[in-house]
Amino acid sequence: RLFAIGVLGFFRRPMPSTARSMNDRGSVSLQPGRLSRASSALEPIVDMPVAFSWCTGRLGWKCLQNKQHVDDTSDESDDSSSCEGEYTEDEEQSQGDVRTTCLYIAFCLGVQMFMSYDSGATSSSLDTIQDAGLNLTQTQIGVLGSIDKVGQTLFSMVWGRALQLVPTKRLMACSLLANAVFSLTFGVVFNKWAMFAAKFSQGATEALQGIWGTVWTLTNAPPSARSQWMGMGAIAAGLGNGLGTVISGFATANGAPYSVAFIFQSVVLGLFWIGLLTTPGWRLSLPGSPDRAELEEDTDAPEQKVSSKSGVESSKSAQDISSYDQAKALLQNKLYVFMACNVAQIFFFNSGVQYIWTRLFVEGPWRLNKNWVVTGFLMVTGVGSFLGVAIGPRLVDAAGGYADDEGKYKTLKLLLKFAAVASLGSGLAIAYTAVHLFIASDNALEGITDTPYLLWSIMMFIFLAQNATVATHTAICCESVPSEMQSFATGMTVAVQNLFGYASGAFLPGVVMDQAYSLWKHVGDGNELSLRAQLGVGFMFACASPFMLMVTVALAAREVRLLMMATE
Numbered sequence: 001r002l003f004a005i006g007v008l009g010f011f012r013r014p015m016p017s018t019a020r021s022m023n024d025r026g027s028v029s030l031q032p033g034r035l036s037r038a039s040s041a042l043e044p045i046v047d048m049p050v051a052f053s054w055c056t057g058r059l060g061w062k063c064l065q066n067k068q069h070v071d072d073t074s075d076e077s078d079d080s081s082s083c084e085g086e087y088t089e090d091e092e093q094s095q096g097d098v099r100t101t102c103l104y105i106a107f108c109l110g111v112q113m114f115m116s117y118d119s120g121a122t123s124s125s126l127d128t129i130q131d132a133g134l135n136l137t138q139t140q141i142g143v144l145g146s147i148d149k150v151g152q153t154l155f156s157m158v159w160g161r162a163l164q165l166v167p168t169k170r171l172m173a174c175s176l177l178a179n180a181v182f183s184l185t186f187g188v189v190f191n192k193w194a195m196f197a198a199k200f201s202q203g204a205t206e207a208l209q210g211i212w213g214t215v216w217t218l219t220n221a222p223p224s225a226r227s228q229w230m231g232m233g234a235i236a237a238g239l240g241n242g243l244g245t246v247i248s249g250f251a252t253a254n255g256a257p258y259s260v261a262f263i264f265q266s267v268v269l270g271l272f273w274i275g276l277l278t279t280p281g282w283r284l285s286l287p288g289s290p291d292r293a294e295l296e297e298d299t300d301a302p303e304q305k306v307s308s309k310s311g312v313e314s315s316k317s318a319q320d321i322s323s324y325d326q327a328k329a330l331l332q333n334k335l336y337v338f339m340a341c342n343v344a345q346i347f348f349f350n351s352g353v354q355y356i357w358t359r360l361f362v363e364g365p366w367r368l369n370k371n372w373v374v375t376g377f378l379m380v381t382g383v384g385s386f387l388g389v390a391i392g393p394r395l396v397d398a399a400g401g402y403a404d405d406e407g408k409y410k411t412l413k414l415l416l417k418f419a420a421v422a423s424l425g426s427g428l429a430i431a432y433t434a435v436h437l438f439i440a441s442d443n444a445l446e447g448i449t450d451t452p453y454l455l456w457s458i459m460m461f462i463f464l465a466q467n468a469t470v471a472t473h474t475a476i477c478c479e480s481v482p483s484e485m486q487s488f489a490t491g492m493t494v495a496v497q498n499l500f501g502y503a504s505g506a507f508l509p510g511v512v513m514d515q516a517y518s519l520w521k522h523v524g525d526g527n528e529l530s531l532r533a534q535l536g537v538g539f540m541f542a543c544a545s546p547f548m549l550m551v552t553v554a555l556a557a558r559e560v561r562l563l564m565m566a567t568e
Contacts, residue, residue: 099283100220100283103279103283103284104216104217104220104221104229106272106275107172107213107272107276107279107284108213108216108217108232108233108236109232109233109235109236110236110272111176111209111213111269111272112209112210112213112233112236112237112240113236113237113239113240113243114240114265114268114269114272115179115206115209115240115269116236116237116238116240116241116244117240117241117243117244117265118148118183118186118202118244118262118265119148119241119244119351119354120240120241120242120243120244120245120246120248120354121244121245121247121248121258121261121262121265122144122145122199122244122248123145123245123354123355123357123358124244124245124248124249124252124358124374124377125248125249125252125258125261126141126144126145126355126358126359127252127358127359127362127363127370128252128257128258129144129195129258132190132258134192134195135192136192138510138513138514138534139507139510139511139514140192141510142355142506142507142508142509142510142511143196143507144192144195144196144199145351145355145506145507146351146355146502146503146504146505146506146507147196147199147200147203147503148199148200148202148203148206149203149351149498149499149501149502149503149506150200150203150498150499150503151199151200151201151202151203151204151205151206151207152203152204152206152207152210152494152495152498152502153203153207153494153495153498153499153503154204154495155203155204155205155207155208156207156210156211156491156492156494156495156498157323157327157488157491157492157495158491159171159175159207159208159211159491160211160487160488160489160490160491160492160494161323161487161488161491162208163208163211163212163215163286163288163289163487163488163491164288164289164290164318164319164484164487164488165290165319166290167281167285167289167290167291168212168281168284168285168286168289168291169276169279169281169284169291170281171208172208172209172212172276172284173273173276173277175205175206175208175209176205176209176269176272176273176276177270177273178201178205179202179205179206179269180265180266180267180269180270180273181266182198182199182201182202182205183198183202183262183265183266183269184262184263184266185198185201186198186199186202186262187258187259187260187261187262187263187265187266188259188262188263203498207491207494207498210490210494211487211490211491211494212284212286213233214230214233214474214478214490215286215287215478215486215487215490216284216286217229217230217233218230218475218478218479218486219286219287219483223401223403224397225397226397226401226475227392227393227394227396227397227401227471227472227475228393228394228397230393230471230472230474230475231389231390231392231393231471232389233471234385234389234467234470234471235385235386235389238381238382238385238386238389238467239382241354241381242378242381242382244261244265245374245377245378246374246378247260247261247264248260248261249358249370249371249374250371250374253370253371253374286486286487287318287483287484287486287487288317288318288319288483288484288485288486288487289318289487290319317484318484318485318487318488321484321485323488326485326488326489327488327492329481329485330481330485330488330489330492333480333481334559335408335476335480335556335559335560335563336477336480336481336489338552338553338555338556338559339473339474339476339477339480339556340477340492340493340496340497341496341500341552342415342469342473342477342549342552342553342556343470343473343474343477343493343496343497343501344496344497344499344500344501345500345501345545345546345548345549345552346466346467346469346470346473346501346545346549347470347497347498347501347502347505348500348501348502348504348505348542348545349462349466349505349542349543349545349546349549350381350463350466350502350505351501351502351503351504351505351506352505352506352508352509352538352541352542352543352545353459353505353539353542353543354377354381354505354506355505355506355509356509356535356538356539356542357373357377358370358373358374358377359535360535360536360538360539361373361376361452363531363532363535364531364532364535364536364539365433365436365437365532365535365536366451366452368452376452376456379456379460380456380459380460380463381460381463383460384459384460384461384462384463384464384467385463385464385467387464387468388463388464388465388466388467388468388469389467389468389471391464391468392418392467392468392469392471392472393468393471393472395414395468396411396414396472399411399414402472402475402476402479405560405563405564405567406564408476408560409557409560409561409564411472411476412476412553412556412557412560413557415469415472415473415553416550416553416554416557418465418466418468418469419465419469419546419549419550419553420550421461421465422462422465422466422546422549422550423546423547423549423550425458425459425461425462425465425546426462426543426544426545426546426547428458429455429458429459429462429540429543430540430543430544432454432455432458433455433536433539433540433543434536434540436536437532437533437536462543462546465546466546466549474493477489477493478490478493505542505545508541509538509539509541509542510538512537512538512541513534513535513537513538514534516533516534516537516538517534520533
């Protein structure tokens with residue numbers, strides 16, 4: 001029922017009706033019609049998909065209106081234009097076509113939302129999976145939480161190259177259907193090895209969506225709101241993660257099997273797959289893909305050349321450049337390397353905190369009720385991430401964006417300030433946890449750290465600072481390479497952020513916990529380190545990543561400054 005109302009809200013509520021009209025100069029413009037009544041379909045609180053679709057639809061429509069207004073003003077002031085009143089097909093698609101916004105909402109936001117759903121569902125049901133008799137060790141629990149990111153890592157570069165060789169729609173249809181099947185398998189097959197295989201396959205098929213969504217958004221988003229469109233992807237991922245946490249966490253806390261959450265996910269993804277089959281393939285194409293090349297040939301569009309900075313001959317198309325040459329050029333691009341590391345460190349923090357959160361506050365030092373812990377996680381990550389994504393991209397766009405080297409340098413200086421704020425919060429979180437574990441237990445500060453509310457406020461502060469920058473980091477990373485190489489470069493970025501970000505964030509804290517246990521037993525005359533202390537050590541390790549982020553952002557800003565000096 002929830003999803004059915006959401007679908008109706010998506011197709012009937014978010015977008016205003018449009019009508020084409022001729023202005024006094026003969027050019028085509030879009031005039032907003034009346035919004036259909038949304039109040040009759042929006043049931044209070046429960047109908048989250050409707051509210052999300054309506055809000056994103058309004059944002060996308062406003063961006064198109066603003067862009068059209070800027071273009072009309074520019075046309076009126078430019079009397080010397082020889083193409084007065086005419087639009088190319090690409091301009092009409094990206095600026096004046098409402099279907100582009102609908103595709104963005106459905107496949108860049110909606111699919112991303114429900115592919116990120118399984119991360120929250122898995123993390124909040126780990127205790128239930130463990131109690132079901134699978135006999136998982138701490139390390140195996142970390143593997144279960146990270147093996148999907150290993151699949152993304154191994155297949156992301158394969159998908160990035162495939163997008164340059166195979167029509168986009170064909171690849172997306174195959175991967176989306178496979179992801180729905182593997183999501184269902186993970187929930188209904190009660191065998192740890194089968195669950196490992198299904199989780200790995202989920203990640204392998206999710207990689208394509210991340211690559212396609214990033215490049216497609218950068219290609220089709222209005223330039224004046226590009227950072228905000230990129231930021232909406234992070235909001236969609238956060239909403240999906242939160243929705244998975246809600247359904248799985250509250251369901252398992254009230255006696256339902258963990259499979260319920262994954263059955264729901266597979267059904268929703270199946271419906272998105274049906275919608276994908278009805279979408280024209282040319283609307284999904286990317287720069288450098290064969291279907292985009294055919295479209296440019298049909299419209300006599302000039303071929304976009306590869307920049308000489310990439311180290312690849314400018315006369316070659318994406319299909320003619322080997323994977324080795326592209327990978328070599330990317331590794332020689334210092335700005336790309338630094339930005340990819342920045343993205344990985346942000347996701348390391350998010351993943352590490354997510355996979356240790358429930359166990360830390362339920363089984364660890366505070367011993368809270370699981371329902372309350374899940375609610376706290378949603379408040380911390382949801383509010384923090386939403387405020388960050390709402391503030392950060394707007395500040396970047398207001399500062400002029402990152403279209404040239406000077407804009408990139410100003411933007412990176414702004415991102416450095418956010419990284420410094422996140423580092424300050426991380427230091428406070430580590431100190432708070434250490435006090436509760438090793439000082440307050442001796443009654444020296446008894447009562448000060450008994451409740452986690454101050455720690456949760458600090459964590460919300462960190463999530464705000466981190467997520468304010470993730471969309472801009474991703475955009476600059478993608479735009480630091482020529483357009484023909486962006487699919488492959490984004491695939492390589494996904495591999496880096498999953499291997500050193502998501503996977504390491506879920507896996508390494510468990511390893512640190514096991515090593516801390518062994519070390520404590522060795523130096524502590526045989527005394528064992530308690531589980532509460534192990535969880536605290538793993539949490540503090542995950543919270544240390546913003547310090548390294550601040551260093552790599554400073555190195556990226558320095559690299560852009562050197563490029564500016566070289567051009568001068």
